[in-house]
Amino acid sequence: MAVLVLVFGFSLLMFVCFALLKWNEIRFHRKGLPPGTMGWPVFGETTEFLKFGPDFMKNQKARYGNVFKSHILGCPTIVSMDPELNRFILLNEGKGLVPGYPQSMLEMLGKFNIGALHGSAHKHIRGSLLSLVGPPAIKDQLLSKINKFMSSFLLDWDGETIDIQEKTNKMTFLTSFKQIVESESDRIYEALKPEFDKLLLGTFSLPINIPGTNYYQGLQGRKEIEKILRQIMEERRGSITHNKDMLDQILKDEKSKFSLTDEEIIDQMITILFAGYETVSTTSMMAIKYLHDNPKALQELREEHLAIRRRKGAEDHIDWDDLKSMSFTHCVILETSRLASVVNGVLRKTTANLEMNGFVFPKGWKIYVYTREINYDPFLYPQPFSFDPWRWLDKSLENHKYCFIFGGGSRLCPGKELGIVQISIFLHYFVTRYRWEEVGKNEILKFPRVEARNGLYIKVSKY
Numbered sequence: 001m002a003v004l005v006l007v008f009g010f011s012l013l014m015f016v017c018f019a020l021l022k023w024n025e026i027r028f029h030r031k032g033l034p035p036g037t038m039g040w041p042v043f044g045e046t047t048e049f050l051k052f053g054p055d056f057m058k059n060q061k062a063r064y065g066n067v068f069k070s071h072i073l074g075c076p077t078i079v080s081m082d083p084e085l086n087r088f089i090l091l092n093e094g095k096g097l098v099p100g101y102p103q104s105m106l107e108m109l110g111k112f113n114i115g116a117l118h119g120s121a122h123k124h125i126r127g128s129l130l131s132l133v134g135p136p137a138i139k140d141q142l143l144s145k146i147n148k149f150m151s152s153f154l155l156d157w158d159g160e161t162i163d164i165q166e167k168t169n170k171m172t173f174l175t176s177f178k179q180i181v182e183s184e185s186d187r188i189y190e191a192l193k194p195e196f197d198k199l200l201l202g203t204f205s206l207p208i209n210i211p212g213t214n215y216y217q218g219l220q221g222r223k224e225i226e227k228i229l230r231q232i233m234e235e236r237r238g239s240i241t242h243n244k245d246m247l248d249q250i251l252k253d254e255k256s257k258f259s260l261t262d263e264e265i266i267d268q269m270i271t272i273l274f275a276g277y278e279t280v281s282t283t284s285m286m287a288i289k290y291l292h293d294n295p296k297a298l299q300e301l302r303e304e305h306l307a308i309r310r311r312k313g314a315e316d317h318i319d320w321d322d323l324k325s326m327s328f329t330h331c332v333i334l335e336t337s338r339l340a341s342v343v344n345g346v347l348r349k350t351t352a353n354l355e356m357n358g359f360v361f362p363k364g365w366k367i368y369v370y371t372r373e374i375n376y377d378p379f380l381y382p383q384p385f386s387f388d389p390w391r392w393l394d395k396s397l398e399n400h401k402y403c404f405i406f407g408g409g410s411r412l413c414p415g416k417e418l419g420i421v422q423i424s425i426f427l428h429y430f431v432t433r434y435r436w437e438e439v440g441k442n443e444i445l446k447f448p449r450v451e452a453r454n455g456l457y458i459k460v461s462k463y
C-alpha cells in the first residue's frame, strides 16, 4: 500500500512539473521565436544559468544553435552567441533596440544615468561624460591625479600578506572618487563608502522595496549619497576656490557645451563611480594572478616599467609619453580582460517586434548579447586558454570586428582609456616596487562575475 501511495505521489509530482513547464512554454510561445526552453514559471532557467554559467550556455548552444530563447533573471530573453548578430545588435541601437539593464540597476544609478537613456539624451550625457573621462581630460588633468594616488597607495606593502582583491577594490574606488571630488574626498570618504556599498548590492537585487531587502538598502544608500553630493555642490557654488576635479569641471566650466541639471550631475557622478569599479578592480586583480603564473610575461612587463624608471628621477611621475611607451602593458591588460572575461556580455531590450537571423525577437524581450564565447575562439585567439599577451602586439586584433571586450557601437566603453591608464599605473608601481607569491589556495569564480571567493592572498616583498 505504502509503495502504491509513493508511486502515485511521485507520478502526480511529475505530472505537475511537466504541466508547469509546458504552461510556461505555451505562455511565451510566438510564431518564429528561436528554439530553446523557458524553464519554470517566474524563475525560468535562472538557477541553471547562475549555477552552471558558461556550461549552461554551451549546452543550450549545442542543442539549439547560436541563438536561443530562455527565461533568465526574471525576463523572457533571447541569448545571442552569434558574433555577426552580436555585432549587428551593438551597431544598430535605435532601430528597435535599447539597453536592457535590470530595473534595480536603473533605480540605483538614477533616471539620468547613461544606461537608462537613448537617442539624443544618450548623446548629450555621453558627450559630457567623454569630456570628463576621455583622452584630453586624462592628459590634462586625470593622469597626474592617478599617478599621485597610486604612488602613495602602493607604499609600504613590503613584508605584508595582503588580499589583493580587497586592495584593488579599494584602489579603484578611491582613485575615481578623488578624480570626481578631490578636496572633499578625505572628509566624506567614511560617510560615503558604506552607502556606495549598499547601492552596489542594490543594483543586482530583486526590486522589492521593503526594509531589510538589498533593494531597499540600495535605495537608502543612494539617498545618502545624493544628500552628500548635493551639499558639496552647494558649498562649491558658494566658493571662489577652483578645484581641478570633475565636479568643478561640470559645475563651473562656462565654455562647456554640456550643461547638466543637478539631478543629471549626481547620476553622472554615481555612474562614473559605478561603471569603472568592478571592471577596473577585477582586471587589476586578475593581471596580478596571470603575471604570477606566467613569469616570462612578468619579466617583460617589469622590463618595460624599469626602463621608464631608469629615465626618470625617483620622485618623477609618469607622463603622457611614458604612458604611450607602455605597449606590452597594454597587451597584458587586453589579454587579462579576454582570458578572464571580465565582461560576459551586455543586455539590450527590444522596443518593437524585430526580425533578425530569420527569427522573431518579440517587443519587450531582453537580448543577452553574450560575448564571452568569442573571447575563446581558437581562430581569433590560437590556444585561447593560455595567457599570451604577445598576441596583442598585432594591433589588428584589438580593432577586429568581433573584439567586444569594451563593447561596441554607440555604447563602446567611454572609460576604456581611463580604465587602461588606471591599471597601467597600478601595474607600474606594483612591479617596479615589489615581487610577490601567492599564499594558500585561492579560488577564483569566473561566473556570473569574476571574483576570488575568499580573497586572493599574496605575500609581498621589496623588488
Ligand code: HEM
Pocket (backbone or CB within 6 Å): 099, 114, 115, 126, 129, 133, 271, 272, 275, 276, 277, 279, 280, 283, 337, 342, 343, 346, 347, 404, 405, 406, 407, 408, 410, 411, 412, 413, 414, 415, 416, 418, 419, 420
Ligand atoms: C577594464 C575596464 C573596463 C571594461 C572591460 C569596460 C567594459 C565596458 C563594456 C563592455 C561596455 C558596454 C556596455 C553596453 O554596451 O551596454 C561599457 C560601457 C560603459 N563603460 Fe566601461 N569598461 C571599463 C572601464 C570603464 C571605466 C573606468 C569607466 C568610467 C568612466 C567606464 C564607464 C562606462 C560607461 C559609462 C559605459 C556606458 C556607455 C554608454 O552607455 O554609452 N568603463 N564598458
